[in-house]
Amino acid sequence: MPDALPRTGIAVDSTLLNTMRVAKETVVAIEYTLKDDQGNIIDASGERGPMEYLHGAQNIIPGLEQGVEGLVAGDTKNVLVPPQLGYGEYSEKLLQLVPLTAFGANTPQVGMRFHAETNLGMRVLTIKKIEGEEVTLDGNHELAGKTLHFDIKVVSVRAAEPTELAHGHPHQSGGCCGGGGCGSGEASGGGCCSTEEGSEGGCCSTEEPAAQKQGGCGSGGCGCS
Numbered sequence: 001m002p003d004a005l006p007r008t009g010i011a012v013d014s015t016l017l018n019t020m021r022v023a024k025e026t027v028v029a030i031e032y033t034l035k036d037d038q039g040n041i042i043d044a045s046g047e048r049g050p051m052e053y054l055h056g057a058q059n060i061i062p063g064l065e066q067g068v069e070g071l072v073a074g075d076t077k078n079v080l081v082p083p084q085l086g087y088g089e090y091s092e093k094l095l096q097l098v099p100l101t102a103f104g105a106n107t108p109q110v111g112m113r114f115h116a117e118t119n120l121g122m123r124v125l126t127i128k129k130i131e132g133e134e135v136t137l138d139g140n141h142e143l144a145g146k147t148l149h150f151d152i153k154v155v156s157v158r159a160a161e162p163t164e165l166a167h168g169h170p171h172q173s174g175g176c177c178g179g180g181g182c183g184s185g186e187a188s189g190g191g192c193c194s195t196e197e198g199s200e201g202g203c204c205s206t207e208e209p210a211a212q213k214q215g216g217c218g219s220g221g222c223g224c225s
């Protein structure tokens with residue numbers, strides 16, 4: 001008997017209606033702070049704004065993706081990511097020696113990073129040591145072997161658009177690369193999100209969020225609109 005119900009002036013809080021959970025084929029925006037075991041801040045979304053990614057498309061490291069699964073907008077969580085679910089264990093096999101002459105006219109310095117074609121494909125290499133005429137290159141990700149402590153806050157969760165699913169990355173905030181959304185796939189070498197110093201014409205900042213997978217800028221990156 002609906003007529004018997006009293007009519008009240010309840011205001012509906014629409015934020016409570018938006019309870020879509022993070023799952024495969026949702027586009028998720030998170031704010032995060034990443035710390036190491038000692039509590040040092042390694043990276044944070046901070047001024048860059050929330051990181052948006054397509055859940056289930058390997059846009060971000062597996063341990064973080066697992067940690068966000070099932071959350072709703074507004075949720076906060078501490079996510080502990082061991083190396084094997086982050087950037088892998090540190091491997092001595094990724095160290096190699098090259099002669100100083102390999103750098104030609106450039107002056108190598110410890111800590112410099114650059115892209116190079118290796119037998120594992122295009123990698124970011126770091127100059128680890130320079131001794132005499134020999135340079136030690138390190139192909140490990142700078143976060144390899146580290147346990148990662150993420151403090152995250154889910155900012156939004158929405159269903160992905162068909163084109164986003166097809167491309168494997170989100171398309172908001174300025175196209176493919178705007179929101180840190182450079183997607184899946186192999187590093188493209190000169191792709192849209194090069195981390196190389198002085199790269200020009202790229203549509204992305206040179207800053208690559210640490211939560212994203214290395215080489216996360218796919219060859220399908222900026223070709224779409």
Ligand SMILES: [Zn+2]
Binds near residue numbers: 167176220221224225
């Ligand atoms: Zn795209």
